Each structure stands twice: as C-alpha cells, then as structure tokens.
Amino acid sequence: MVEAVVVRANGGPEVLELARVEPRTPGAGELLVDVRAAGVNYIDTYQRRGIYPVDLPFTLGKEGAGVVAAVGEDVTGFAVGDHVAWAEAPGSYAGQVVVSAAMAFPVPADVTDETAAAAMLQGLTAHYLVTSTYSVKPGDTVLVHAAAGGVGLLLTQLAKARGGRVIGTVSTAEKEALAREAGADEVIRYTETDFADEVDRITGGAGVAAVYDGVGKDTFDRSMACLAPRGMLALFGASSGPVPPVDPQRLNAGGSLFLTRPTLAHHLATPEEFRRRCDELFSAISAGRLNVRIGGRYPLAEARRAHEDLEGRRTTGKLLLIPG
Numbered sequence: 001m002v003e004a005v006v007v008r009a010n011g012g013p014e015v016l017e018l019a020r021v022e023p024r025t026p027g028a029g030e031l032l033v034d035v036r037a038a039g040v041n042y043i044d045t046y047q048r049r050g051i052y053p054v055d056l057p058f059t060l061g062k063e064g065a066g067v068v069a070a071v072g073e074d075v076t077g078f079a080v081g082d083h084v085a086w087a088e089a090p091g092s093y094a095g096q097v098v099v100s101a102a103m104a105f106p107v108p109a110d111v112t113d114e115t116a117a118a119a120m121l122q123g124l125t126a127h128y129l130v131t132s133t134y135s136v137k138p139g140d141t142v143l144v145h146a147a148a149g150g151v152g153l154l155l156t157q158l159a160k161a162r163g164g165r166v167i168g169t170v171s172t173a174e175k176e177a178l179a180r181e182a183g184a185d186e187v188i189r190y191t192e193t194d195f196a197d198e199v200d201r202i203t204g205g206a207g208v209a210a211v212y213d214g215v216g217k218d219t220f221d222r223s224m225a226c227l228a229p230r231g232m233l234a235l236f237g238a239s240s241g242p243v244p245p246v247d248p249q250r251l252n253a254g255g256s257l258f259l260t261r262p263t264l265a266h267h268l269a270t271p272e273e274f275r276r277r278c279d280e281l282f283s284a285i286s287a288g289r290l291n292v293r294i295g296g297r298y299p300l301a302e303a304r305r306a307h308e309d310l311e312g313r314r315t316t317g318k319l320l321l322i323p324g
C-alpha cells in the first residue's frame, strides 16, 4: 500500500484526502514508478472541482518524476532503477504510479528528479505554445500573462530564447522581479493598471503579435485589444475562471485576428512528438539556458495547502508534492 491524495467528492481544497491505496500492477507497455516528486498543476484544481469531470473516487495528479520499480511486458528501453519523468499519468499524487513507457522520459544524469518533475507539464506547454501555437520569431513582441507563474516563467524564457520581446503581466512586486529575471523586457502590474493601455503605450500603438493568456475570464477582453492586425490570442487556461462565449465577428473588428484554445495532449500526439519536445526542453535545462524555478515543496499530506496557495495566487514557479 502507498499513500495517495484521493478525491471522493468534488469541491474546494478541503476535499483532498490522504489515503492508502494499492498500486496497480503495470500492464503491457507500462512502468510502475516510485514517485520522488509530483507536480502540482492548475488542471489538478479543475479536476478537483469537477470543472474537468473525472469518475469519483480518483487519485489526483498527472505529472512527476521518480525511479522505475517494476516494468510491464513489452517494455523496451527502461529498466528497474531508471529515473524517469512524465506529464500525463493519472494518479501521480501518490507514492507510486503507473506510467506509460511511451510517454516516460529518461531523466538526464545532470538533472534532479525534482527539476525534471517541475519541468514536464508546464515546460512542455510553454514549448508547444512558442513553437507550434504561435511560433515566436526574432523581433516579435508577445504578451505573457501571469509571467511569474509556473508556465509563465518558462514561456517568458523560451520566447526570449527565440528572439522575441516579452511583455509580462504580474500582480505583485515580488512577481515582477521574477518575471524580469526570466527575461521579460517590460512588466505590467495588471492589478493596478489597464494592461491593454500599457501594451498600446509600450508598442507605440502597434500591438503584439501574440498574447499567451492562461488567466482567462479576467483578461480575455483586454487581451484581444492588445493584438496587432492578424495577431493571435492563444487562450490556454482559465486561472481566473472560464471565458464566456465569443462572437467570431470580434476577430474581424479587431483586425483579422486568430483565436485558439490549445491543449497539451494534442501537442504530445505521438511518442515521437513527446520525445522531441522533451529532448529540446531538457537540452536547454542541461545547458543552463532554461531555469526551472521550484517555488514550493510540500509533503504529499499537505496537498490541500498547495492547492490553497496556488488558487490563492500566492505562488511563483512550480509547486511540488514530495511523498514521505
């Protein structure tokens, strides 16, 4: 039996319950992994609340890194004792989890399990956003909301590495300092000023080529106002709540704009795509070109506090849960 954070009823952080569960035996193509660090992601809060429905009861979590404890049939390339990281294994808030070998990445020797766990879901998201959703080109100016958050810090660094000019938004002075450290050229405190007016001023009225908006309800309308003609609004999340239905005519009025609502799973469509994105991400980490900030570590038993801090807007970078 291993410890696990279980959801028996949807609701606030108080529904998270530490339980003891029997780990599943790994089937064909699967690995059983001792979890060293599980990543906390905003999607976990959506699943906990039931906004993204999951059959109850369930063990929360999707991401982590750890050590292979057992190997299922037909697995090649992995052995007991290997360090692996993953972004899409349901039930990762636990002492052990079963991971698809095709979607497990061998952690490079110079990267810790904690950094690997912290890099996966948010790092792969930042990677597909700047390479596939709106591919940042040298000279582009882009707007990154919540630039000191988990995705935000990585997105800022990856957009800068592609030659972009980054305008970040944040809510506090501490977060502003972190966004600047990550390379943001300009930082707007969007809780104090109208960020679209500021973007207008910063770009001399030209607007930005793309807005990466994971905040949703509170930012969507003004995000659209920031775009240059033919610019792209990549709405990739809803930390402030879901965006109401949109009239497509607004895209015309705004200047032949593009609106997309991308998701990670569609950008890890094959094991090859998963590997390619991981290789690029971990090469940047190993070379010191990408800094992965771990903003908080919590024992698995304190998953509730981690969720309260994340939803309370008190966190920066990545939150990790550490099994006992």
Ligand code: NDP
Pocket (backbone or CB within 6 Å): 040, 041, 042, 043, 121, 122, 125, 146, 147, 148, 149, 150, 151, 152, 169, 170, 171, 172, 175, 214, 215, 218, 236, 237, 238, 239, 240, 241, 262, 263, 264, 265, 310, 311, 312, 313, 314, 315, 316, 317
């Ligand atoms: P963050 O670390 O970015 O935390 C959320 C941040 O959003 C907060 O720190 C806060 O930053 C900002 N925020 C603004 N308004 C609110 C509000 N009302 N309540 C809470 N937070 C608010 O989280 P993640 O990096 O885990 O995720 C960021 C977004 O990316 C989420 O919407 C998530 O769902 C999405 N996502 C989407 C993926 C995809 O493939 N589509 C994959 C991964 C994540 P500040 O205080 O500076 O305003």
